[in-house]
Amino acid sequence: MLTFNDLMTLLLTFFVLLLAFSTLQPEKASRAAASAVSALGAERMGGNAVERFLLPIVRPYSDRDVEEQRSRKNSGRPGDIVRDRQAAVAASLASVPGARIDAATGGFTVHLPLPGLFEGESLRPGPALRMVLDQLAAVSRGGGARITVTGEEEHHGPGEAGETEREQSILRSDAVARYLNETGGIPAEKISIAWAGTPGEGTARRSGPAAGWIRLAVAFPG
Template sequence: MSDEFDFDEGGDEGGGSEWMATFADMMTLLLTFFVLLLSFASMDITNFRMALGSVKDALGVEVEHPGDVTAIATSVVELSKRESTSNLQVFEEMMVSRIREMVREKGLEGTIEAVPDARGVIVRITGEILFETGEAELRPESKPTLDAVAEICRMLEYPISVEGHTDDRPIHTSRYASNWELSTARATAAMRYLVETGGIDIARMSVAGYAHMRPIASNETPEGRARNRRVEFVFIRPAEPAK
């Protein structure tokens, strides 16, 4: 009888090695699981709990502090948001450089200005290039500039807010009661050109007029007022999806 239960001397050692190999495999799987979680750009706490529950059931482990799951999942979501925004900002900086290069190639330096912005990217054109003083009809000479803007719209497929701005000198004509009407009419004229001539999808467009309320230079000098009279094409960074 005793012979049936005899083990060789290496039996315990072999069993220990097998246990350690299994444990190592389990830890590798867990590490891979959490690395994958960090790579996802979209994730919510409910999905995190479900995924963690699947691992718990498969490996036979228990989570002793459920509150920690919320903290971990929230951290992963916030990290993903920050990484996503950071990646978009890097992309936008690259696009600004590409736009500036294109402007140089077309000989439009001093006509089109591209700058990064908290909302995304702004492409700025001085008002005198597009319009006569106090008017909102596009000048014939504005066509090459707006054609270049249409090309930028095809390069950077963000939603676009076309925004008109004026200096602080009041205006009152038979057509425009104030700078509010003038700035809005100018933004609308630029938007219509991009849609009707440039072939840009109108669903991407919105229009706003801000009169003199958002200056980028002092209104105390002629040069500053000239800079403030402008049309801006704001390429708006897509919002993060709601969690």
């Protein structure tokens, strides 16, 4: 014969299992609660009193808010973060004809055609370049992706022209890095600068922090 304590223990066990199960199968948990209401004879308790007690415990686990929380949690995965950052930057490239963006390990690379990016001989970023750099800075501040921005132009052969290219590369890369730091708010220690080529491919590089700290690499050829 069941005692009152036995009944309370069974009910408590049922609630624990029901709550645990509802996080995995909310709809089935709601049906289980409805079955329990019927089994306990809710109709005889006046106005479905048991139902009013049981279902509010289960229903919060099947609400849309819970599903949205799960969706946000899943969107926080590294791969999703990189894709979101890349999509945001890609939208800003519409102002730069010929620009493109490529996926890379842990991030992406933005390729910008050099003509028209800078204002005359001043090497100040022009309006189109500023729009892209502002978006890159915003994305970089959010973290979660390693970004490389590089300019593209045909290279001349070795000699005097090649040395001039290298000087221009240094000036352009420094101008972009300075804009990202001063206007974009990216800490200098998170910017790596490579000259006359793409970072990591036999180019000269300004001394900087360990690679693990680099979040935005800059390489603008001469």
